[in-house]
Amino acid sequence: MALLANKTAIVTGASSGIGRAIALKFAAEGANIVVADTVEQPIEGGQSTVELIRSAGGNAVHMKTDISDWNAVDALVGATVGRFGRLDVMVNNAAIYTSTNLIETTPEQWNRVIGVNLTGFFYCNKCAVTQMLTQAPINDVRGRIINISSQHGMVACPGDFPYSVSKGGIVQMTRQIAVDHADDLIVCNAIAPGKIITGKPGVANDPDALDYSRRRTPWPRLGQPNDVAGAALFLASDMASYVTGINLMVDGGWMAG
Known part of the structure; x- marks a missing residue:
């Protein structure tokens, strides 16, 4: 039996990178996937996430969504339930960054990063939990939330002030939801990726930044999106029964x- 058979999952930012890997992994385990992203084509090039899932016999749909827009998120969850009947797993992955320190960060940059990375997660979690509260439990769980945080939510991200602050907020948001909604049988966890090699543009793949990450990471390679997807699958499944x-x-x- 597939681990996520007959489950429905929304994955934000799933057109590329970590979100794409999570969506593909979940689909391979039987989940209906809603790819919620501002664009459909992957940064890495090639087929879209939805095309890949469908070509493998899975069930997926793309819904254009800017998570910093409350109405868009509300519509996303409503359309998902309208199509698939319920929402079992919400994966909040979409995020942006500016690579600016405190002095360099403009108010506009701050507002945009917090608007997506923190307020956007608030919107997604609020809409997801509101929906999950209406659902009958399956194996004692009404729904599961997975927030993608970062190691930079616990240690500083050199030279990226708004990103690091937003990720710290996500870690605490996760704890808060988990405690407040445990009695409601809603599970909420976060995953903190280390350095994961993706097609992300700019400083993320700067040689000096990669060298810093290699020196900082004990394991003798840097991470791949599939490493995070495996952890997400565990947290999305009934294997994570008391977590x-x-x-x-x-x-x-x-x-x-």
């Missing part, structure tokens, strides 16, 4: 060093 409120490191030992 809520955690911030699971997928970082090659970064935070242990």
Whole structure:
């Protein structure tokens, strides 16, 4: 039996990178996937996430969504339930960054990063929990939330002030939801990726930044999106039966060093 058979999952930012890997992994385990992203084509090039899932016999749909817009998120969850009947897993992955320190960050940059990375997660979690509260439990769980945080929610992200602050907020948001809604049988966890190699543009793949990450990571390679997807699958499945409120490191030992 597939781990997510007959389950429905929304994955934000699933057109590329980590979100794409999570969507593909969930679909391979039988889930209906809603790819919620501002664009459909992957940064890495090639087929879209939805095309890949459908070509493998899975069920997926793309819904254009800017998570910093409350109405868009509300419509996303409503359309998902209208199409598939319920929402079992909400994966909040979409995020942006500016690579600016405190002095360099403009108010506009701050508002945009917090608007997506923190307020957007608030909107997604609020809409997801509101829906999950209406659903009958399956195996004692009404629904599961997975927030993608970062090791930079616990240690500083050199030179990126708004991103690091937003990720710290996500870690605490996860704990808060987990505790407040445990009695409602809603599970909420976070995953903190270390350095994951994706097609992300700019400083993320700068040689100096990669060298810093390699020196900082005990494991003898940097992460791949599929490393995070495996952890997400565990948290989305019934294997994670008594796990809520955690911030699971997928970082090659970064935070242990």
